[in-house]
Each structure stands twice: as structure tokens, then as C-alpha cells.
Amino acid sequence: MLLPNGSMIKQDVIDAFNKAVVNPENLDQNGAIDWDFVDADIHLDLSKYYASDYLGECLDALADDFILHRS
Numbered sequence: 001m002l003l004p005n006g007s008m009i010k011q012d013v014i015d016a017f018n019k020a021v022v023n024p025e026n027l028d029q030n031g032a033i034d035w036d037f038v039d040a041d042i043h044l045d046l047s048k049y050y051a052s053d054y055l056g057e058c059l060d061a062l063a064d065d066f067i068l069h070r071s
Helices: 011-022 035-046 052-070
Strands: none
Touching (some): 011 035, 011 052, 035 052
């Protein structure tokens, strides 16, 4: 998957995202995803490897794709 600027989203970022969106701790009482918690999980897992800006861009792109294809 690519970011809008053409950069590739690395597989470990995709894996961290996929893990975070199904983590029960990242869901509210109605079962909706709390994107702030997903963002925090991704940063906790990967901030030592990637810049925060890159992770934020990846989260935006992955979340948009997730929402689009989940509906």
C-alpha cells in the first residue's frame, strides 16, 4: 500500500495497525474503534524505528482504507 506521496507503507506498520484495530482495549463501549488508542499502540510499537510523521501518515492512509472497505 502507498501513501498519497507515493511512499510505501512498510509491512511492520501494516501488521501493527491490523493488530491494533482488533485489540479489545482499543474499542469503546459500543465496539467502535478509538483511533487515538490505535495511534498510540502503533507509536509504542514502532517509534524507535520510524519518525512520528511517517507513522501518522500511515495511520491516516490505513484508517481511511479500513473504513472504506469495512463498510
